[in-house]
Amino acid sequence: MTIDTEALDREAVALDAVWRDSPGVWGWLTAVNHKTIARRYIVTAFLMFIAGGIQAAIMRAQLARPESSIVGPDRYNQLFTSHGTTMMFLFAVPMMTAMGLYFVPLMIGARTVAFPRLNAFGYWTYVVGVVFMYVSVFANMAPDAGWFAYVPLSGPAYSPGHRVDVWAQVVTFTEIAGLVAAVNVIVTTFKLRAPGMSLNRVPLFVWAQLVVAFMIVFAMPLVATGSTLMLAADRAVNTQWFNPAEGGDALLWQHVFWFFGHPEVYIIFLPALGFVTPIVEAFSGRPVFGYTAIVLANITTAFFSFGLWVHHMFATPIPEVGASLFTAASMLIAIPSGVQIFCWIATMWMGRPRLTVAMLFVLGFIFTFVNGGITGVMLASVAFDRQAHDTFFVVAHLHYVLLGGGVLPLFGAFYFWFPKLTGRLLSEPLGKWHFWLFVIGVNVTFFPMHVLGLNGMPRRVYTYASDTGWGPLNLVASIGAVVIAVSVVVFLVNVVRSSRWGAIAGDNPWNAAGLEWSTGSPPPSYSFIHTPRVSGRHPLWETKEALPVVTGLSDRERQVLVTMTFDAVPDYRHTMPSASIWPLYLALCMGVVFIGSIFSPYFVLLGIAISFIGLAGWGWSGTGPRKGERVALPNGAVRSV
Amino acid sequence: MHSVFNPHSPQGRAVATLWWAMLGVGGAVWIAVIALMLIALLRRRRSAEPATAGVEPPSARRAFVGWIAVAGVILAGFLVYDFVLDRSLGGRASPELTIVVTGHQWWWEIEYEDSIPSQCLVTANEIHVPAGQLVRYKLRAADVIHSFWAPTLAGKRDLIPGYEASVSFRADTAGIYRGQCAEFCGLQHAQMAFYIVAQSPADFAAWRAATSAPSPPPTDSLASYGKSVFMSSGCALCHTIAGTDAWGTVGPTLSHVASRSTLAAGTLPNTRPNLMAWIANPAAIKPGTHMPAALLSGEELRGVVAYLETLR
Numbered sequence: 001m002t003i004d005t006e007a008l009d010r011e012a013v014a015l016d017a018v019w020r021d022s023p024g025v026w027g028w029l030t031a032v033n034h035k036t037i038a039r040r041y042i043v044t045a046f047l048m049f050i051a052g053g054i055q056a057a058i059m060r061a062q063l064a065r066p067e068s069s070i071v072g073p074d075r076y077n078q079l080f081t082s083h084g085t086t087m088m089f090l091f092a093v094p095m096m097t098a099m100g101l102y103f104v105p106l107m108i109g110a111r112t113v114a115f116p117r118l119n120a121f122g123y124w125t126y127v128v129g130v131v132f133m134y135v136s137v138f139a140n141m142a143p144d145a146g147w148f149a150y151v152p153l154s155g156p157a158y159s160p161g162h163r164v165d166v167w168a169q170v171v172t173f174t175e176i177a178g179l180v181a182a183v184n185v186i187v188t189t190f191k192l193r194a195p196g197m198s199l200n201r202v203p204l205f206v207w208a209q210l211v212v213a214f215m216i217v218f219a220m221p222l223v224a225t226g227s228t229l230m231l232a233a234d235r236a237v238n239t240q241w242f243n244p245a246e247g248g249d250a251l252l253w254q255h256v257f258w259f260f261g262h263p264e265v266y267i268i269f270l271p272a273l274g275f276v277t278p279i280v281e282a283f284s285g286r287p288v289f290g291y292t293a294i295v296l297a298n299i300t301t302a303f304f305s306f307g308l309w310v311h312h313m314f315a316t317p318i319p320e321v322g323a324s325l326f327t328a329a330s331m332l333i334a335i336p337s338g339v340q341i342f343c344w345i346a347t348m349w350m351g352r353p354r355l356t357v358a359m360l361f362v363l364g365f366i367f368t369f370v371n372g373g374i375t376g377v378m379l380a381s382v383a384f385d386r387q388a389h390d391t392f393f394v395v396a397h398l399h400y401v402l403l404g405g406g407v408l409p410l411f412g413a414f415y416f417w418f419p420k421l422t423g424r425l426l427s428e429p430l431g432k433w434h435f436w437l438f439v440i441g442v443n444v445t446f447f448p449m450h451v452l453g454l455n456g457m458p459r460r461v462y463t464y465a466s467d468t469g470w471g472p473l474n475l476v477a478s479i480g481a482v483v484i485a486v487s488v489v490v491f492l493v494n495v496v497r498s499s500r501w502g503a504i505a506g507d508n509p510w511n512a513a514g515l516e517w518s519t520g521s522p523p524p525s526y527s528f529i530h531t532p533r534v535s536g537r538h539p540l541w542e543t544k545e546a547l548p549v550v551t552g553l554s555d556r557e558r559q560v561l562v563t564m565t566f567d568a569v570p571d572y573r574h575t576m577p578s579a580s581i582w583p584l585y586l587a588l589c590m591g592v593v594f595i596g597s598i599f600s601p602y603f604v605l606l607g608i609a610i611s612f613i614g615l616a617g618w619g620w621s622g623t624g625p626r627k628g629e630r631v632a633l634p635n636g637a638v639r640s641v
Numbered sequence: 642m643h644s645v646f647n648p649h650s651p652q653g654r655a656v657a658t659l660w661w662a663m664l665g666v667g668g669a670v671w672i673a674v675i676a677l678m679l680i681a682l683l684r685r686r687r688s689a690e691p692a693t694a695g696v697e698p699p700s701a702r703r704a705f706v707g708w709i710a711v712a713g714v715i716l717a718g719f720l721v722y723d724f725v726l727d728r729s730l731g732g733r734a735s736p737e738l739t740i741v742v743t744g745h746q747w748w749w750e751i752e753y754e755d756s757i758p759s760q761c762l763v764t765a766n767e768i769h770v771p772a773g774q775l776v777r778y779k780l781r782a783a784d785v786i787h788s789f790w791a792p793t794l795a796g797k798r799d800l801i802p803g804y805e806a807s808v809s810f811r812a813d814t815a816g817i818y819r820g821q822c823a824e825f826c827g828l829q830h831a832q833m834a835f836y837i838v839a840q841s842p843a844d845f846a847a848w849r850a851a852t853s854a855p856s857p858p859p860t861d862s863l864a865s866y867g868k869s870v871f872m873s874s875g876c877a878l879c880h881t882i883a884g885t886d887a888w889g890t891v892g893p894t895l896s897h898v899a900s901r902s903t904l905a906a907g908t909l910p911n912t913r914p915n916l917m918a919w920i921a922n923p924a925a926i927k928p929g930t931h932m933p934a935a936l937l938s939g940e941e942l943r944g945v946v947a948y949l950e951t952l953r
Contacts (some may be wrong), residue, residue: 153826382723460830
C-alpha cells in the first residue's frame with residue numbers, strides 16, 4: 001500500500017485548522033479541545049498537591065516537638081481542614097478525572113470527549129472553587145471544622161462566621177466539576193470508541209475511568225446535597241436538619257458524608273490502578289494477565305465501596321448486627337484489590353520486566369499500598385477499630401492507601417505519559433532520585449504514626465504534652481516529611497528541565513500497546529488524522545504495519561464517528577460544538593450562586609437568573625464556525641470567516 | 642505509657658490480642674506479596690521463553706484461584722474472630738457502678754448515679770472507680786461530638802448530642818489511666834484529657850464518702866476573703882461549689898477541686914502557680930477556652946486561690 005503523504009499533510013493542515021484552539025487571550029478563554037482543558041486541569045491539580053503539601057509541612061513542623069508553638073490551635077485547625085479538603089477535593093479527584101479527560105479519548109481513538117463545552121465548564125467551575133478556597137486561606141477564613149465537617153461543630157451554633165460555608169461551597173464546586181467530567185467519560189467511552197473496540201477490548205485504564213465515572217454519578221450528588229442543601233441551609237436559612245434540639249439528627253450528617261466519603265477513596269484509587277496496568281504491560285513486554293478479572297475487580301470494588309461507609313462510624317451508637325455487616329463488606333473489598341495485585345505480579349512473572357522509573361513507581365506502589373490495605377482490613381474489625389479510630393493509626397493507614405495507592409501510581413503515570421503530553425522524556429536519573437526519596441519519605445513519615453496512634457495519640461491535635469512520650473516518633477515523622485518535600489522538588493526540577501531539554505520521545509518511546517502511542521507526541525489538536533480500526537486489546541502490538549483506519553469524516557467541521565455502545569460498530573457521524581466563551585460565563589454564574597449564597601440567599605436567585613443568559617448563549621452558538629475562526633476549504637486552503 | 646499495647650483491663654487485653662494476631666497474619670501476607678513481587682522481577686528467565694499474548698498457562702490460573710482462596714480464608718477468619726470478640730466485649734453483665742460522662746468543650750463532667758439522690762456525686766475530669774469492678778459509663782454530649790477513650794482500658798465511644806451511648810469495662814488493678822477526647826471537637830480538642838483513677842474498693846468508698854460531703858468553710862482570713870470574692874465576682878455564675886451559694890453549671894464543678902491532680906482537663910498539674918496563672922488568663926494557657934479571664938486584683942486572685950486550695 002502506498003501512502004499519499006502529500007494528501008495526508010493537506011488533511012492534517014485542514015483538520016488542525018478545524019480542531020485547534022484559537023490563538024490569543026480570547027482563544028485561551030474559549031478553548032474546548034479536551035487536551036487543552038485536561039492539561040490545564042492536571043497543572044492546576046498539581047499546584048493544589050503542592051499547596052496541600054505545604055500545609056502538611058507546617059503541621060509536621062508544629063508536631064515535631066511536644067508543646068511547640070509554631071502555630072496555634074486556630075491556625076492548626078484551618079491547616080488540617082484545608083489540607084484534607086485540598087488533597088481530596090482539589091487535588092486527587094480532579095487529577096484522576098483530568099488524566100481520564102486527556103487520555104480516554106486518545107486511548108479509544110476519538111478526537112474529542114463527547115461534550116467538549118461541558119468539559120470546559122467543569123474545569124472553570126473547579127477553578128472558581130480553587131480560587132475561592134485559596135482566597136479564603138489567605139484571608140484567614142479557611143474552613144476549620146475538618147474535611148468531614150461533622151455537625152454540630154460545623155453548624156451555626158459552634159462555627160459562626162463563614163469558614164464552614166467556604167468548605168460547603170468549595171465541595172459543591174468540585175462535585176459539579178466531578179459530575180460533568182464523569183458524564184463526559186461515560187458518554188465518550190460508550191459512544192466514541194474506534195470501530196472494532198468492543199467493550200471487551202477497551203483498555204483497562206479506560207475501564208477504570210468508566211467505573212469511577214459511574215461511582216461519581218452515584219456518590220457525589222449526595223454530598224453536594226448534604227453540604228449545600230442541608231449543612232449550608234442549616235447555617236444560612238435556619239433549617240434544622242442536624243439540630244437535635246429541634247428534632248434534627250447529628251448522626252445523619254455522618255451517614256450522608258460517608259456514603260459519599262468512602263466511595264470517594266475508591267474514586268481516587270481505581271483510576272490509579274488504571275495507570276498501573278498499561279505501565280506493567282509496557283515494561284513487562286506482554287499483555288496483562290487476567291484482563292477480565294481486572295475489569296470485574298474494578299466493578300466489584302465499585303459496588304462494595306458503597307456498602308462500607310459505616311466503618312467510619314464504629315464508635316457511634318449503631319446496632320451491632322449492622323456493624324458486623326459493614327465489617328464483612330470492608331474485609332471483602334480487599335479481595336478485588338488483591339486480584340489486581342496478583343494480576344500485575346503474574347504479568348511481571350511471565351514477562352520480561354524493565355526497571356524504568358515508571359515501573360519503579362509501580363513497585364513502590366505495591367510495596368506501600370499492600371501495607372495500607374492490610375491495616376485497612378484490621379480497621380474493618382469493630383473491636384480493633386474502636387481502639388484505632390480517630391488516632392494517628394488511621395492517619396498512617398489513609399496515607400498509605402492514598403499516597404501508596406494514588407500518588408505513587410500517579411507519579412508512575414507522569415513518567416510514562418509525560419513524553420506523550422510534551423514530546424520529551426523525563427530524565428530517568430533524576431526520576432530515580434525522585435522515586436527513592438519519595439518512597440523512603442512516605443514510609444519514614446507515616447510508618448511511625450501507626451505506633452503513635454496505638455500509643456494513644458488522637459488525630460487533629462495541635463499539640464501534645466511531653467510526658468505523653470509521643471515526641472520521638474513525631475520527630476521521625478517530621479523528618480520523613482522533609483524527605484518527601486525534597487523528592488517533590490526533585491520532580492519539579494525534572495519536569496522543568498525535561499520539558500525544555502529532555503530527550504525527544506517520538507510517537508511510542510516505550511513500545512507500548514495503546515492507541516494513544518499511535519499518534520504524535522504531543523498529539524495534534526485533532527489527535528488522529530484518521531480514526532483507527534481496532535481488532536484486539538493491544539492494537540500496536542497486534543498490528544505489525546500501519547494501523548488500519550476508517551476514513552470519511554469531514555475535515556471542515558469538528559466531526560466524530562459515533563459507534564454502538566457494546567460492539568463499537570460505526571453508527572453515524574456527529575458534529576461537535578466549536579469553541580465558546582459560555583462555559584466560562586456559566587462557571588462564573590455558579591460562582592455567584594454558591595459564593596453569594598454564603599452572604600445572602602438572594603444571590604441564588606440572581607445567579608440562576610443570569611445563568612439563563614449563559615444557557616441561551618450556549619445553545620444558540622452552535623456547531624458552525626465562529627466569526628474569526630479559521631475554516632478549511634475543500635481544496636485544503638484555510639480562510640477566516 | 643498509656644498505650645493499646647499495655648492493657649490493664651480484660652477488654653483492653655482482648656483487643657490487644659486481636660491486634661497481635663492480625664499483625665502476625667497481616668505481616669506475613671505483606672512479606673509474601675513483596676517476596677513474590679521480587680521473585681517475579683528477579684527470577685532467571687529462559688531466553689526462549691515467549692512473552693506473548695494468548696491463552697494463559699494453567700499454572701497461572703491455578704495460582705490465581707489459590708490466591709483468592711487464601712485471601713478469603715484469612716478474611717473469613719478475621720471476620721469470625723472480630724464477631725465473637727465484639728460480642729464478648731458487649732457488656733451484657735450488669736455493672737456494679739454507673740457513671741454518666743458528659744462531654745463539654747473542653748472538659749468532662751462526671752456524675753455517679755445512685756438511687757439515693759444525696760449519693761449522686763458530681764465531679765469533673767477525674768473518674769475514681771473501684772478496681773476489679775465492672776463500671777458502666779453512660780456517654781452524653783452537651784455541645785458537640787466528643788469521644789471517650791482510655792487506650793489502656795477499652796475502645797472509644799462517641800458522645801453525640803441527641804444520643805446516649807454506653808461502654809462498660811473494668812480496671813484490673815489500682816492505678817491512674819489516662820484518657821483523651823478522640824473526636825475533633827474544636828479549638829481545644831488537643832487538651833481535653835481525663836484520668837480514670839482506679840482504687841481498691843475500700844479506698845474508693847472512702848473517697849466517695851469524703852467527696853460527697855461539702856468541704857468545710859475556710860478558716861483563715863485570706864481564704865475567707867477569697868471565698869467572698871469568688872461568690873461576688875462572677876466565678877459562681879459558672880461554677881458549683883457544694884455547700885455554698887455557687888451553683889453555676891456552665892463550667893466544671895469546683896467542689897473538692899484541690900483534691901484533683903490536674904487543672905483544665907489535664908492541661909496543667911494542679912499547683913498554686915498554675916492555678917493562679919489559669920484563673921488570671923485561661924486563654925493564654927488554653928487558647929479558645931470558654932472560661933473568661935478573671936478581672937481580679939492581685940490580692941483578690943491570691944484570695945480565690947487560697948480559697949480553692951481549701952476545697953480538699
